[in-house]
Structures are given as C-alpha cells and as structure tokens.
Amino acid sequence: MSGPVHHTDHTDPAAALGAELADVPAPRSGPRRVTFAVVGVVAVALLFGVPWWLLVVNGQEWPGWLVAVGTVAPAGMALAFPVLMARGHARGSDRASLVADTTLGVIWVVFTWSIIGSLVGLALAVAGVDNPGRARWVTLGVLVVSAILLAHGHFEAMRVPRVRRTEVRIPRLGPGLDGLRLVLLADTHYGPIDRSRWSEKTVAAVNALEPDVVAHAGDIADGRVAEREPQSRHLGDVRAALARVYVTGNHEYYSQAQEWLDHMADLGWEALHNRHVVIERDGSRMVVAGTDDRTAHGSGLPGHAADVPQALAGADPDLPVLLLAHQPKQVDEAVAAGVDLQVSGHTHGGQIWPFHWLVRTEQPWLQGLTRLNDRTALYTTRGAGFWGPPFRVFAPSEISLLVLRTG
Structure with missing residues (x-):
C-alpha cells in the first residue's frame, strides 16, 4: 500500500478529451x-x-x-x-x-x-x-x-531483471528522507510475447526490496490496454511505503497514451501527467514530479506535451525535486528548472551491441548515474524489458534501486 502523499495536481483538464485519438502513423509527404x-x-x-x-x-x-x-x-x-x-x-x-x-x-x-x-x-x-x-x-x-x-x-x-543498487547524494534532501529507497522501472514493453509470469516475478522482486517509492518511467507496453492488460495487471500488486508514480514514454503515444494513464491510475499508481505530488517522512518532504515524453506534443493528443514548468507549478522551491522523464535528453529542461534528480529510461542500455553507439548519437546518457552540475543528477536505467527483438546482448536488463542520501 502507498503511504502519505500530498496531491498537487496541475493537469490540463483538456488532456482527458484526447483519449480516442486513432492509433495511426502521421501521413508523410x-x-x-x-x-x-x-x-x-x-x-x-x-x-x-x-x-x-x-x-x-x-x-x-x-x-x-x-x-x-x-x-x-x-x-x-x-x-x-x-x-x-x-x-x-x-x-x-x-x-x-x-x-x-x-x-x-x-x-x-x-x-x-x-x-x-x-x-x-x-x-x-x-x-x-x-x-x-x-x-x-x-x-x-x-x-x-x-x-x-x-x-x-x-x-x-526473458529473465527477471537483476537488481542494480546505486547511492545518489542529494544535497538538499532532508534528514528524514536520508536512505529513502527508490525503485525505478522502465521499458517493460509488454508485447507480442506473453510475459505475464515474468511480470508477476518482476513485481515480486520489486516488492522484496521494500521500496519507499516505486517509479515507472514509461514504455509500459506495445499495444493498447485491452491487448496487454493480462501482462500489465501485475503492476497493481507493486507495494511502496510512500508512493507509486508513473509517466508516459514514447511508446504510449503509439498506443493510446491516455488509456495507459487511466489504466495506471486504476491500478493505484499516481499518473504524473505534467503534475507533482509531495512525499513526507519524519518531517522531511520531497517533490516528486513527472512530465510527458518529449514526443507527446507530436501525438496530437490535446493537453499532452512535455512541460516541466507545469509539472512543478505551485511546488515549494525549497524542497528537493525528483523528476520522472522518459528520455534522458529531457534533462536539459530539468537542469533549467533546478531539479535535483531526474530518473529516465528509453535507451535500454543499447539492448544489442553495438547498437549502443547509434543510441548515443540520440541520447548522450546511455545508462547509470551522471552528475550534470552541483544541483542536478540524472539516472538512466537500462530498463526491465526489451523492445522488438527478444534479445539483450551486452546490455542486461535491470531493476534500479536508488538509495537517496543527504549531501
């Protein structure tokens, strides 16, 4: 069960009107x-x-x-x-x-x-x-x-991802949140192969870490909710002491993004559609914000676009900020907004070597922890699943356990 979360919702109400956009590629000249x-x-x-x-x-x-x-x-x-x-x-x-x-x-x-x-x-x-x-x-x-x-x-x-543990120092983190256990999932990509059993085991591995916060950084599935519900339903069994939060990835915008936002909300997750919540423990608080994928604007869905300022609107500027954004290159906006830690996925760590080098031309941060400046850090997970070819060569999947420490 999720613990205390203070809701601060700044979602554009028009976003819900875009749920029925046809899942058809944009026409080409x-x-x-x-x-x-x-x-x-x-x-x-x-x-x-x-x-x-x-x-x-x-x-x-x-x-x-x-x-x-x-x-x-x-x-x-x-x-x-x-x-x-x-x-x-x-x-x-x-x-x-x-x-x-x-x-x-x-x-x-x-x-x-x-x-x-x-x-x-x-x-x-x-x-x-x-x-x-x-x-x-x-x-x-x-x-x-x-x-x-x-x-x-x-x-x-096809295996249950290994746990990759990383300590992340956040200078502005309050003492009550020191040692907070953040589990990051991304790129589960439920698709043509029925991985219901894999999903169930992966959720069990997440719960065994006793997380305070679980974040899913997008690309849940390839396909619509009705097609992938048997695989994705296990996400409803994820347990976190303080919050379960989710943002869209680019693949949601191939498969009715609003459906996935609604589905995750039905499973008990906080769908951070350009909005934030505040978590609190032992007198210390943190802003947990999320922004749409950078491809959202091109999808044509009303109210969908990456908007970090909107996600942080009304947030206490003195609190540390954790931002979920699917693509690592969205960190430029995070740096400009003074975010303390951005967590992302999208790259799959390259998935099949030497595709790593091609990915780097689009996403400079392939995997792991990167310190952008004295304020902002970025963690890019290699992701839990795979897209397309059911292979991972020299790019193992991961469940990312980030232990947050005060500065």
Missing part, C-alpha cells in the same frame, strides 16, 4: 515517403546482403547446393521482412511482429559479427592463411559466436 522507402530498401539490402557476401561467396568455395541454400534463404528472409514488419507494427499482428522482430535481432547480430569476421579474415590473410580454409574458418567462427550471443541474449531478455 511524397518526397519523404520516397526517401523513407529508399533508406529502408538500402538498410535491408545491407543487413542481409553483407552476411551473405562474407559468409557464402567470399572465397569459401562451398558446394553448389550449399551456395544455393545460403543464397535463397537470406533472399527470402529479406523479401519477407518488410511485409512482416508492416503487418506486425503497422497493422497489429502479434505473430508477424514476433517473427519480424526476431529476424531483425538475428540478422543484426550476424551482420555485426560478419563485419568483425571479415577483419579477422584480413589478419589471417596477412599471416599467410589461404582460402578456402581461411574463409571457411571465419564463417564457422561468425556463426558459432552469433549463435552463442543470441542464445545468451534471449536468456537475458
């Missing part, structure tokens, strides 16, 4: 559509073509039947992949999504290690190892390493 299609075709051609070239016809001198199989199979997968992605993610077929997402994860890992394998092959060539032996051994190595990483990555994606 003609030139943008063509550019998008060309980029997609090139990306698919590279993802499937590079491994084919490096593993099948790059000096291996395989028997003809093996070359035929090694050519027809990836070509068929490449042709089916866009169709499955469209049926899955645009039209809502869970079966198509699962096949397409798994294919994406597998081909990404094989593509990555094919590139690495080609560099190993160059080193072996310099060392005087000739083909076809050199190319065949490289191919075997790439396939073995990829299979091991994919098997382990799937295990990591």
Whole structure:
C-alpha cells in the first residue's frame, strides 16, 4: 500500500478529451515517403546482403547446393521482412511482429559479427592463411559466436531483471528522507510475447526490496490496454511505503497514451501527467514530479506535451525535486528548472551491441548515474524489458534501486 502523499495536481483538464485519438502513423509527404522507402530498401539490402557476401561467396568455395541454400534463404528472409514488419507494427499482428522482430535481432547480430569476421579474415590473410580454409574458418567462427550471443541474449531478455543498487547524494534532501529507497522501472514493453509470469516475478522482486517509492518511467507496453492488460495487471500488486508514480514514454503515444494513464491510475499508481505530488517522512518532504515524453506534443493528443514548468507549478522551491522523464535528453529542461534528480529510461542500455553507439548519437546518457552540475543528477536505467527483438546482448536488463542520501 502507498503511504502519505500530498496531491498537487496541475493537469490540463483538456488532456482527458484526447483519449480516442486513432492509433495511426502521421501521413508523410511524397518526397519523404520516397526517401523513407529508399533508406529502408538500402538498410535491408545491407543487413542481409553483407552476411551473405562474407559468409557464402567470399572465397569459401562451398558446394553448389550449399551456395544455393545460403543464397535463397537470406533472399527470402529479406523479401519477407518488410511485409512482416508492416503487418506486425503497422497493422497489429502479434505473430508477424514476433517473427519480424526476431529476424531483425538475428540478422543484426550476424551482420555485426560478419563485419568483425571479415577483419579477422584480413589478419589471417596477412599471416599467410589461404582460402578456402581461411574463409571457411571465419564463417564457422561468425556463426558459432552469433549463435552463442543470441542464445545468451534471449536468456537475458526473458529473465527477471537483476537488481542494480546505486547511492545518489542529494544535497538538499532532508534528514528524514536520508536512505529513502527508490525503485525505478522502465521499458517493460509488454508485447507480442506473453510475459505475464515474468511480470508477476518482476513485481515480486520489486516488492522484496521494500521500496519507499516505486517509479515507472514509461514504455509500459506495445499495444493498447485491452491487448496487454493480462501482462500489465501485475503492476497493481507493486507495494511502496510512500508512493507509486508513473509517466508516459514514447511508446504510449503509439498506443493510446491516455488509456495507459487511466489504466495506471486504476491500478493505484499516481499518473504524473505534467503534475507533482509531495512525499513526507519524519518531517522531511520531497517533490516528486513527472512530465510527458518529449514526443507527446507530436501525438496530437490535446493537453499532452512535455512541460516541466507545469509539472512543478505551485511546488515549494525549497524542497528537493525528483523528476520522472522518459528520455534522458529531457534533462536539459530539468537542469533549467533546478531539479535535483531526474530518473529516465528509453535507451535500454543499447539492448544489442553495438547498437549502443547509434543510441548515443540520440541520447548522450546511455545508462547509470551522471552528475550534470552541483544541483542536478540524472539516472538512466537500462530498463526491465526489451523492445522488438527478444534479445539483450551486452546490455542486461535491470531493476534500479536508488538509495537517496543527504549531501
């Protein structure tokens, strides 16, 4: 059960009117559509073509039947992949999504290690190892390493997240809140794979930490509430001494964000839709605020937009502030507002190496604790679940236990 919370609600009443926005992608202009299609075709051609070239016809001198199989199979997968992605993610077929997402994860890992394998092959060539032996051994190595990483990555994606404990010093934190246990969840991404049992076990792991505050920083699910309710219902069993708080992520805005806000409220969570509450323990108080995801404004939902000033409107400026914001890059607004600690998710820690490096181009803070200045700190969780490919490679999931300490 949640403990004492002082409500300070500054939500725009018009927000509730946007609940029935159709879950349809924004229309694209003609030139943008063509550019998008060309980029997609090139990306698919590279993802499937590079491994084919490096593993099948790059000096291996395989028997003809093996070359035929090694050519027809990836070509068929490449042709089916866009169709499955469209049926899955645009039209809502869970079966198509699962096949397409798994294919994406597998081909990404094989593509990555094919590139690495080609560099190993160059080193072996310099060392005087000739083909076809050199190319065949490289191919075997790439396939073995990829299979091991994919098997382990799937295990990591499906397991109950490990607890990652971090102490965070907040100079303005009152002595009564010293040692406050904040458990951070994000990116549960309930989706095509039924993870009801996983959800139940994850909630049990959260409760075992005896948290004072539990925060969910968005991306609960991929799909609407009616589709994912059997998996998400277990969030209603989360226990916290002081508060359970939630903000939207970008994926809520693909799946009727207002429905998810209402659903979390029905489960007993404080939906911090550009608003805040105040928690208190032993005479010390803290503002716990939340803001919409930065993509909210583009969703077209009335009253939905990231608005940190609105979230903090009416808050006592002398109290420390904990801010929930789905994306780490929203910390710029937090710094400007004098927030003491922002907690975020979104990055998945990269999820499948070396996608980490691409994520960093969009989100400079990939995971862990970062001190922005003397006032503001940022904690980015790698998230509890996964999006799309059911794999986590060198980016394990986590339940983040943040122990807050006075300065």
